[in-house]
Amino acid sequence: MHIHKDFFAGARGSLPILIGVVPFAMISGVAAVSVGMTFFETMGMSVLVFAGASQLAIFQLMSVGSPWLIMVLTAWVINLRFTMYSATLAPYMQKLSTWRKALLAYMLSDQAFGVSLSHFVATREEVSHRWFYFGSAATIWGAWQISAAIGAWLGALVPASWGFDFAFPLSFMALMFAALRDRPTVIAALAGGLIAVLAKGLPYNIGLVLATFLGIASGYLAESLQMREATQ
Amino acid sequence: MSQSSLWLLFLVVGLGTFLQRFIFIYLFGKIEMPDWLRRALRFVPAAALAALVFPALTHPAGHLDISTWNFRLLAGLGGALVAWKSRNVMLTILVGMILLWALEAAFGV
Numbered sequence: 001m002h003i004h005k006d007f008f009a010g011a012r013g014s015l016p017i018l019i020g021v022v023p024f025a026m027i028s029g030v031a032a033v034s035v036g037m038t039f040f041e042t043m044g045m046s047v048l049v050f051a052g053a054s055q056l057a058i059f060q061l062m063s064v065g066s067p068w069l070i071m072v073l074t075a076w077v078i079n080l081r082f083t084m085y086s087a088t089l090a091p092y093m094q095k096l097s098t099w100r101k102a103l104l105a106y107m108l109s110d111q112a113f114g115v116s117l118s119h120f121v122a123t124r125e126e127v128s129h130r131w132f133y134f135g136s137a138a139t140i141w142g143a144w145q146i147s148a149a150i151g152a153w154l155g156a157l158v159p160a161s162w163g164f165d166f167a168f169p170l171s172f173m174a175l176m177f178a179a180l181r182d183r184p185t186v187i188a189a190l191a192g193g194l195i196a197v198l199a200k201g202l203p204y205n206i207g208l209v210l211a212t213f214l215g216i217a218s219g220y221l222a223e224s225l226q227m228r229e230a231t232q
Numbered sequence: 233m234s235q236s237s238l239w240l241l242f243l244v245v246g247l248g249t250f251l252q253r254f255i256f257i258y259l260f261g262k263i264e265m266p267d268w269l270r271r272a273l274r275f276v277p278a279a280a281l282a283a284l285v286f287p288a289l290t291h292p293a294g295h296l297d298i299s300t301w302n303f304r305l306l307a308g309l310g311g312a313l314v315a316w317k318s319r320n321v322m323l324t325i326l327v328g329m330i331l332l333w334a335l336e337a338a339f340g341v
Binding site for chain 2: 037049086090105163168169175195197217
């Protein structure tokens with residue numbers, strides 16, 4: 001198999017963003033060990049799931065003893081954003097066999113999406129699109145796995161008395177602020193957060209999933225009202 | 233959590249997440265993502281992450297505690313300020329954890 005030159009362009013284009021990927025992956029490794037997972041389990045999860053925010057959410061739910069189904073639902077809801085990336089990248093991934101599409105889809109990350117899309121809007125050559133994306137996604141995937149392994153190894157050295165579980169809400173906070181782009185997203189976050197507080201007493205931690213959907217609905221509604229005002 | 237249910241959790245979450253990544257790449261040309269869904273998905277990160285953050289600060293021990301003795305709430309508000317200004321995960325964790333440790337060392341019982 002020959003490797004197209006744009007694979008390396010994608011890899012190079014992803015180097016700056018590794019500054020964010022490496023520490024976040026290490027945190028996920030430390031966090032996994034802090035909730036009692038072994039090195040092997042940590043890496044198994046990291047390879048099978050490969051979605052940092054949802055993995056951290058699972059750890060937080062594990063640390064408060066949430067039911068299995070709530071962990072699954074929460075992780076899926078957090079990862080819903082990938083369907084949007086999937087739809088956006090789809091036109092660039094055609095003319096490939098289903099297996100290759102599956103491989104490229106598996107490696108999809110927030111960072112690979114961001115790096116690739118900004119490259120795609122700048123070039124029109126079709127072959128290079130998927131090679132560039134492949135180079136970017138593979139680089140980020142590799143850096144993530146190596147960093148998660150280092151984190152899992154370091155995590156064994158962190159005593160439980162340090163209260164490291166507090167790092168979960170703190171990391172979500174940084175990711176949340178990065179997601180606040182305009183007034184409707186702020187409304188989605190405020191509604192989701194406040195409803196989660198009010199619904200905290202509901203059984204099985206179901207309030208989390210409920211709050212997320214109501215938060216999404218609030219943002220959607222706010223945006224609809226904004227659009228209606230703009231057209232009047 | 234038992235070994236088997238842990239690995240089943242990884243498999244089920246992993247498979248679902250893979251399908252979310254794959255679905256529209258696979259269905260391209262057959263099914264388009266409806267416009268309302270695309271609009272709604274934009275709000276997923278903000279709503280889901282806030283729903284995880286808020287209760288972790290207001291219910292640190294499982295019950296509502298909005299007082300100055302809730303060190304996680306105080307440290308979390310400090311962390312929020314850093315998150316807002318920097319949007320940096322590492323820096324937010326660092327400042328938030330140091331605030332929590334400092335509060336516990338100074339006022340903890």
